[in-house]
Amino acid sequence: MRAVEAIMQCLKAEEVDVIFGLPGGANLPTYDAIYDSGIRHILVRHEAGGGHAAEGYAKATGKVGVSLATSGPGATNLVTPIADAMMDSVPTVFITGQVRTDLLGTDGFQEADITGITMPIVKHSVMIRDPRDIPSAIHEAFHVASTGRPGPVLVDVPQDLSRADIDYEPITSVDLPGYQPTTSGNAKQIRLAARALANAKRPVLYVGGGVVNSNASEQLRELALSDKFPVTATLMGLGAFPAPHEQWLGMLGMHGTRAANYAMDEADLIVAIGARFDDRITGKLDEFAPHAKFIHIDIDPAEISKNVPAHIPIVGDAKDILGKLSTEYKALNAEPARMNEWWSKITGWREQYPLGYEDSADSEIKPQFMIQEMLRVTEGQAIVSSDVGQHQMWTAQYYDFPEPRRWINSGGAGTMGFGLPAAMGAQVGCPDDLVVCLAGDGSLQMNIHELATCADNDIPVKIFLMNNGFLGMVRQWQELFWDRRYSAVDTGKHPDWVKLADAYGATGMQVTDKTQLGDAFKEAIETEGPVLVDVRVTPEENTYPMIPAGQAARDMVG
Amino acid sequence: MGDPGTKEVFRLEDLEATGGRLMGRKHVLSILVENEPGVLARIAGLFARRGYNINTLAVGPTDDDQVSRITMTIDGAEHPIDQVTKQLHKLVHVLKIRDLDPNESVRRELALFKVEADAHVRQEIVQLTEIFKGRVVDVARRSITVEITGDDEKIEGFEQLVRPFGLIEMVRTGEIAVQRGRAET
Ligand SMILES: Cc1ncc(C[n+]2csc(CCOP(=O)(O)OP(=O)(O)O)c2C)c(N)n1
Ligand SMILES: [Mg+2]
Numbered sequence: 001m002r003a004v005e006a007i008m009q010c011l012k013a014e015e016v017d018v019i020f021g022l023p024g025g026a027n028l029p030t031y032d033a034i035y036d037s038g039i040r041h042i043l044v045r046h047e048a049g050g051g052h053a054a055e056g057y058a059k060a061t062g063k064v065g066v067s068l069a070t071s072g073p074g075a076t077n078l079v080t081p082i083a084d085a086m087m088d089s090v091p092t093v094f095i096t097g098q099v100r101t102d103l104l105g106t107d108g109f110q111e112a113d114i115t116g117i118t119m120p121i122v123k124h125s126v127m128i129r130d131p132r133d134i135p136s137a138i139h140e141a142f143h144v145a146s147t148g149r150p151g152p153v154l155v156d157v158p159q160d161l162s163r164a165d166i167d168y169e170p171i172t173s174v175d176l177p178g179y180q181p182t183t184s185g186n187a188k189q190i191r192l193a194a195r196a197l198a199n200a201k202r203p204v205l206y207v208g209g210g211v212v213n214s215n216a217s218e219q220l221r222e223l224a225l226s227d228k229f230p231v232t233a234t235l236m237g238l239g240a241f242p243a244p245h246e247q248w249l250g251m252l253g254m255h256g257t258r259a260a261n262y263a264m265d266e267a268d269l270i271v272a273i274g275a276r277f278d279d280r281i282t283g284k285l286d287e288f289a290p291h292a293k294f295i296h297i298d299i300d301p302a303e304i305s306k307n308v309p310a311h312i313p314i315v316g317d318a319k320d321i322l323g324k325l326s327t328e329y330k331a332l333n334a335e336p337a338r339m340n341e342w343w344s345k346i347t348g349w350r351e352q353y354p355l356g357y358e359d360s361a362d363s364e365i366k367p368q369f370m371i372q373e374m375l376r377v378t379e380g381q382a383i384v385s386s387d388v389g390q391h392q393m394w395t396a397q398y399y400d401f402p403e404p405r406r407w408i409n410s411g412g413a414g415t416m417g418f419g420l421p422a423a424m425g426a427q428v429g430c431p432d433d434l435v436v437c438l439a440g441d442g443s444l445q446m447n448i449h450e451l452a453t454c455a456d457n458d459i460p461v462k463i464f465l466m467n468n469g470f471l472g473m474v475r476q477w478q479e480l481f482w483d484r485r486y487s488a489v490d491t492g493k494h495p496d497w498v499k500l501a502d503a504y505g506a507t508g509m510q511v512t513d514k515t516q517l518g519d520a521f522k523e524a525i526e527t528e529g530p531v532l533v534d535v536r537v538t539p540e541e542n543t544y545p546m547i548p549a550g551q552a553a554r555d556m557v558g
Numbered sequence: 559m560g561d562p563g564t565k566e567v568f569r570l571e572d573l574e575a576t577g578g579r580l581m582g583r584k585h586v587l588s589i590l591v592e593n594e595p596g597v598l599a600r601i602a603g604l605f606a607r608r609g610y611n612i613n614t615l616a617v618g619p620t621d622d623d624q625v626s627r628i629t630m631t632i633d634g635a636e637h638p639i640d641q642v643t644k645q646l647h648k649l650v651h652v653l654k655i656r657d658l659d660p661n662e663s664v665r666r667e668l669a670l671f672k673v674e675a676d677a678h679v680r681q682e683i684v685q686l687t688e689i690f691k692g693r694v695v696d697v698a699r700r701s702i703t704v705e706i707t708g709d710d711e712k713i714e715g716f717e718q719l720v721r722p723f724g725l726i727e728m729v730r731t732g733e734i735a736v737q738r739g740r741a742e743t
Binding site: 115116119120123124127129144176177178179195196198199200268269293294300301302304305306308309310311312313 | 568569570573574575576577578579591592595596599600603604607638640641644645647648649650651652653
């Protein structure tokens with residue numbers, strides 16, 4: 001059979017039910033095979049949209065997202081989604097067309113060394129050199145993308161090889177001697193961790209996206225509730241522990257709550273679970289959690305002691321480890337009263353510094369109010385995808401996620417334009433859920449063309465656009481740290497979002513009065529198909545609280 | 559860190575941090591990799607991106623034609639070696655890494671020295687070469703080329719001695735190494 005037909009067989013064997021992509025010369029054979037493969041293909045309007053859609057699909061469903069592009073510019077358009085998937089550990093497989101092998105290295109038409117270009121931003125990549133290797137390469141790609149610490153894998157297929165005839169035998173196992181992720185945690189270390197927890201008077205569970213990736217929410221809850229451990233999470237970990245909850249401190253880090261950041265600052269024991277001590281969490285490294293010992297649970301050994309030296313490292317799958325840790329911990333019958341003082345401190349911070357803002361006295365829509373209205377109208381039940389900026393942080397602060405995989409955003413890379421295509425992917429993966437894209441006016445334009453994809457494919461994403469007329473987060477930094485010299489942050493008067501929505505085949509609405517906001521959201525949700533609600537919010541509102549970059553938790557402002 | 563089961567009293571204060579520290583000495587990494595295109599580029603790229611400095615690098619085949627060996631030396635005073643090896647391990651084509659202690663391994667490097675030498679100093683250089691168990695591989699009217707094999711200390715020792723004569727060129731292969739007293743790879 002043709003190698004491209006073998007690719008389709010492999011994709012089916014991997015239970016791929018949808019592909020996001022865009023064809024071109026070098027992957028014409030692949031598209032010919034897609035034609036009657038029975039696999040759903042969604043034609044995106046830009047390969048970056050396809051890549052982010054694959055990410056959104058993967059984040060919402062936990063399955064591997066798949067995206068296709070042709071060679072050269074098609075492939076380079078995938079660079080941002082690939083980098084994004086690497087930073088946030090998103091299981092994705094990218095299959096690119098490449099020029100014919102006789103043209104390789106000759107600067108042939110639409111040739112780009114995509115494996116070379118993406119080398120530092122993939123978990124793994126391979127360029128096919130023998131068509132007989134194609135089936136194993138595809139299965140290996142899925143295996144590497146979805147196991148261990150997930151990530152993007154690129155398979156680059158030269159056009160002539162994709163047309164070659166090969167003997168296809170279904171493959172049931174992969175053979176990668178150099179790839180053996182550790183999944184089961186070391187029992188001795190887990191026992192030691194349990195004893196450390198039993199002896200901690202001021203513990204905090206610090207949860208990252210790894211808990212979402214390993215589907216370990218249940219186990220996290222069990223551990224947290226096996227005593228009264230306070231829980232905080234990174235931007236990527238939101239939803240791993242249900243919010244609101246009496247043990248939930250809110251997000252930590254640069255725009256986290258004071259309760260969460262102060263708890264880290266005074267903790268005697270921090271249990272990092274699937275989190276990586278990013279600079280947005282630690283702030284000034286030398287002053288980060290100065291009194292704490294660290295238990296670090298992660299499937300990627302390279303994360304352990306990378307930024308903050310661990311006292312009890314445990315390498316493995318969070319689900320496995322947390323389950324065992326709870327059991328070990330319960331067996332110790334620790335005295336819960338040892339944390340009383342700690343909780344009274346935490347409660348004090350919560351009462352003294354709740355998240356808050358000054359609401360407008362008139363009809364003006366404060367951005368925080370917009371998120372609260374979204375929470376109220378959706379009853380916390382939406383899958384929310386966001387772009388990058390202030391609106392993202394406000395959503396993280398004010399929208400309570402009861403479950404994992406409902407908060408879909410670009411954390412590590414902070415990729416503007418992620419929101420809409422990711423929402424599209426999430427909606428395709430979860431057709432029965434309400435999917436909202438909480439967009440920024442700067443970010444949304446970066447991939448707005450995917451609105452056409454949504455309209456043409458009946459993907460009923462609801463875009464709630466937080467329109468502050470600024471590249472707001474950058475404006476905030478210029479206001480606070482650059483003497484209010486607003487340089488290139490005004491997003492101007494265009495486009496007319498309602499007309500734009502209309503032009504793309506979606507429904508457009510605009511809201512300027514806060515009393516009408518809730519009803520507008522309801523109407524949007526009830527309207528069939530994709531809807532864009534242009535919400536005019538306060539132009540110059542700052543996201544607080546905030547730890548200025550490079551400072552310590554104690555230095556929180558606002 | 560002791561066995562958690564054996565400690566009578568447990569105190570958080572007694573826990574010690576692991577990893578991420580500078581070990582301060584030279585490390586010889588012996589890395590077995592699959593013979594796939596681009597493996598060296600991946601390793602070099604990883605080092606460049608993470609800011610690790612490679613001091614020497616030698617690549618060659620092994621007894622298994624599917625597998626190559628990369629031997630590199632890096633300075634443990636500059637980079638936390640456990641981070642370096644853990645990052646390397648993430649590359650799918652990296653099969654095995656051994657962090658050889660320079661004192662516990664046999665290390666060899668080949669160096670060629672082309673030294674300025676007219677007739678009246680030639681003999682002196684030949685004598686030095688003999689002391690270092692080297693070989694003279696080329697003699698011209700104004701220069702002499704010498705081959706020295708040994709570990710880096712020996713080669714650097716020879717370099718010190720011939721430099722005053724006028725070192726025209728020095729070419730080194732980079733060290734290869736094998737652990738002492740064990741037969742396994
Ligand atoms: C692709 C990309 N370019 C630039 C940036 C830098 N950046 C971070 S936030 C931001 C402003 C985003 O504006 P908008 O989408 O309107 O969100 P707001 O902050 O106003 O809510 C910019 C430009 C980025 N994160 N990503
Ligand atoms: Mg904006």
